[in-house]
Each structure stands twice: as structure tokens, then as C-alpha cells.
Amino acid sequence: AQEIRLRSRPKGWPDDDTFEFATVELPSPGDGEVLVRNTFMSVDPYMRGRMNDVKSYVPPYQLGKALEGGAVGEVVESNVEGTSPGDLVLHNLGWRSHAVVSAFTKLQPIEGVSPSRFLGALGMPALTAYVGLLDIASFKPDETVFVSGAAGAVGNLVGQIAKLKGAKRVIGSAGSAEKVEHLTSKLGFDAAFNYRDGNVTELLAAEAPDGIDVYFDNVGGDHLEAALWSLNTHGRVAACGSISTYNEEKLQPGPRNLHLIVAKRLSIRGFIILDHGDRFSAMMKDVGGWLADGQLVVEETVVDGLDNAPAAFLGMLRGENTGKMIVRL
Numbered sequence: 175a176q177e178i179r180l181r182s183r184p185k186g187w188p189d190d191d192t193f194e195f196a197t198v199e200l201p202s203p204g205d206g207e208v209l210v211r212n213t214f215m216s217v218d219p220y221m222r223g224r225m226n227d228v229k230s231y232v233p234p235y236q237l238g239k240a241l242e243g244g245a246v247g248e249v250v251e252s253n254v255e256g257t258s259p260g261d262l263v264l265h266n267l268g269w270r271s272h273a274v275v276s277a278f279t280k281l282q283p284i285e286g287v288s289p290s291r292f293l294g295a296l297g298m299p300a301l302t303a304y305v306g307l308l309d310i311a312s313f314k315p316d317e318t319v320f321v322s323g324a325a326g327a328v329g330n331l332v333g334q335i336a337k338l339k340g341a342k343r344v345i346g347s348a349g350s351a352e353k354v355e356h357l358t359s360k361l362g363f364d365a366a367f368n369y370r371d372g373n374v375t376e377l378l379a380a381e382a383p384d385g386i387d388v389y390f391d392n393v394g395g396d397h398l399e400a401a402l403w404s405l406n407t408h409g410r411v412a413a414c415g416s417i418s419t420y421n422e423e424k425l426q427p428g429p430r431n432l433h434l435i436v437a438k439r440l441s442i443r444g445f446i447i448l449d450h451g452d453r454f455s456a457m458m459k460d461v462g463g464w465l466a467d468g469q470l471v472v473e474e475t476v477v478d479g480l481d482n483a484p485a486a487f488l489g490m491l492r493g494e495n496t497g498k499m500i501v502r503l
């Protein structure tokens with residue numbers, strides 16, 4: 175079996191020195207465990223945080239140990255009653271060809287649907303989009319929503335869910351002209367802009383002549399500052415992530431316009447999706463339904479081979495993905 179370990183903790187951007195490939199003996203499952211052959215694994219922005227040796231909502235990755243993360247695979251050997259070889263499972267020991275796990279979720283395969291969906295549009299990113307928009311930002315029909323990172327795994331779903339739930343106007347930002355075109359022509363966004371084209375505050379204001387009611391923040395930094403200028407009175411921000419800062423060696427000063435929180439009576443609320451598992455079935459009902467009847471467009475960028483997982487991870491941080499970045503093993 176193969177696994178990818180953390181060789182060194184990156185300062186700034188991760189590179190080849192960050193990762194180490196290892197061949198290990200095929201593990202065998204003990205009592206209450208199954209052996210899984212991983213077929214898809216996820217690379218996610220939060221993994222960059224786990225490479226730092228800091229206390230956070232999940233413990234840091236350990237040097238010299240295999241990385242972890244969402245994966246789906248096929249049970250090869252089972253010591254768990256009710257689970258048999260061939261079953262499809264979701265678990266958290268990605269970054270390796272095979273895993274022995276006791277904590278897993280058995281998945282019901284859906285005909286014509288790639289199991290990788292359980293890492294994206296039917297998984298953690300979908301729950302993040304759903305909870306962030308509906309519960310954290312308390313989105314209501316007829317409101318205007320701005321989402322940054324709009325072409326990514328979470329962002330594209332935020333925009334689509336907002337439209338499906340009756341948004342007046344959905345505006346997205348992304349890092350290339352192709353992504354912007356894609357958002358408006360294929361995903362139903364009313365407007366989108368490339369944040370590399372100029373000053374984000376001006377780019378957003380131009381697309382939001384009547385302001386915005388909700389900002390779903392995936393990026394932080396200049397995007398948050400821009401949103402604060404455009405938010406209407408009693409506007410809400412779901413603080414989901416700040417990917418523009420994850421590889422910064424030295425953090426930049428924050429938004430200069432925080433006084434607007436008071437003047438406009440804004441609410442800014444952070445959340446971690448691990449706390450919201452109770453909303454999973456509601457999300458599956460809505461999102462699964464839209465997927466089944468073709469109202470939701472699902473996007474994935476698939477990279478082949480465990481060997482290419484580090485490149486996929488770096489590529490995701492650089493914006494090479496449209497929709498969820500997936501590694502197929």
C-alpha cells in the first residue's frame with residue numbers, strides 16, 4: 175500500500191519538500207475495523223491549516239505520519255457486522271491507497287452518480303454551502319447574495335442554492351475570465367467578476383447597484399472589505415474561510431472599514447461545518463433532489479493517481495479547479 179506523509183511543515187506555500195511518499199505493508203483490519211481500498215480522495219483548503227503546528231478546531235498533521243482527509247472507497251475486508259466486501263464507504267483516511275478504519279459511513283451508491291460526489295456536491299462542501307447560506311447567513315428569498323470563491327466546491331453551490339431558493343440576484347467572484355463566464359452562462363449566476371481585474375470594492379459595487387444582503391465569505395481580505403462597503407443595513411456575512419490568507423507568511427492588516435458593522439447593524443458569523451452534522455439529511459433532501467432532477471449543475475476537476483495528490487492540492491490552492499477538486503486513485 176502507498177501513503178503520503180507530511181515531511182516538513184511549509185512556511186508560506188507548500189512545495190515538494192512538504193510531502194513524502196511511502197510504501198507500507200497492506201494493513202489488516204482488527205475487531206470493529208474494515209480494510210478499504212480508496213477510490214477517490216479529497217483535497218481541501220483546511221488541510222493547509224493542519225500542516226501548521228498550531229492549535230485549531232482539528233489537530234495538526236504529525237510530521238512523518240500520513241496525511242488525512244475525506245475519502246471514499248470499497249471495503250476489501252470487514253470485521254464489522256453489517257458491512258461486507260464491496261460496500262462503498264466514506265471515511266477520513268485519505269492520502270493513501272488503502273486504509274483501516276473503524277469510523278466510517280456506509281454509502282448507498284446512486285446509479286449514474288460518481289461516488290466522488292460524496293466528497294463534493296453530496297458531501298462536506300455541500301453541507302458547508304447549505305448551512306452557511308441558510309442557517310448562518312439566514313438567507314431569505316428575494317435577497318441579493320454575493321459569494322467569493324464562487325467557482326470552487328463550496329462557492330458554486332452557494333450561488334446555485336441561493337438561486338434555487340429564490341434569490342433576487344446572485345453575484346460571484348472568481349480568479350479567471352473562463353470561470354466568470356462559466357458562472358453566468360452555466361450555473362445561473364446573475365453576475366460575476368474576475369477579482370484579478372482591478373479593485374474588488376469597485377468590481378463588486380459595479381455588479382451590485384442596489385447593494386447586497388448576504389455575503390458568503392470564502393476568501394477574506396480585500397473581498398471582505400469590498401463586501402462590507404456593499405452590504406445593506408442589517409446585512410449578514412457567513413464567515414466560511416479566508417483562503418487569500420492561508421499561505422501568507424506575514425498576515426496583512428484586515429478590512430479598514432469595520433466601522434460599517436456598527437453603522438449598518440451587520441452580523442458577521444463564523445462557523446465550522448463539523449458542528450452542523452444535524453443538517454446533513456435536510457441538505458441531502460434538497461441538494462439530492464435538485465441533482466436528481468437536473469436543476470443543480472455539478473462540477474468536479476479530477477486528477478488521476480495518488481502520486482498526483484500533492485499537485486492536486488497545490489493546484490486547488492492556486493485555483494486550477496472548477497468545482498470540487500478530486501483525486502481519483
Ligand code: NDP
Nearest residue numbers: 219326327328348349392414415416417418445446447493
Ligand atoms: P475551492 O474549491 O473553492 O478551492 C479553492 C479556491 O480558492 C481556488 O479554486 C481559487 O479559485 C480560490 N483562491 C485561492 N487563492 C485565492 C485568493 N488569494 N483570492 C481569492 N480566491 C482564491 O475550495 P472549497 O470550496 O473547498 O473551500 C472554499 C472556502 O471554504 C475555503 O476558504 C475553505 O477554507 C472554506 N471552507 C470552510 C468550511 C467551514 O467549515 N467553515 C468547510 C469547507 C470549506 P480562483 O481561481 O477563483 O482564485
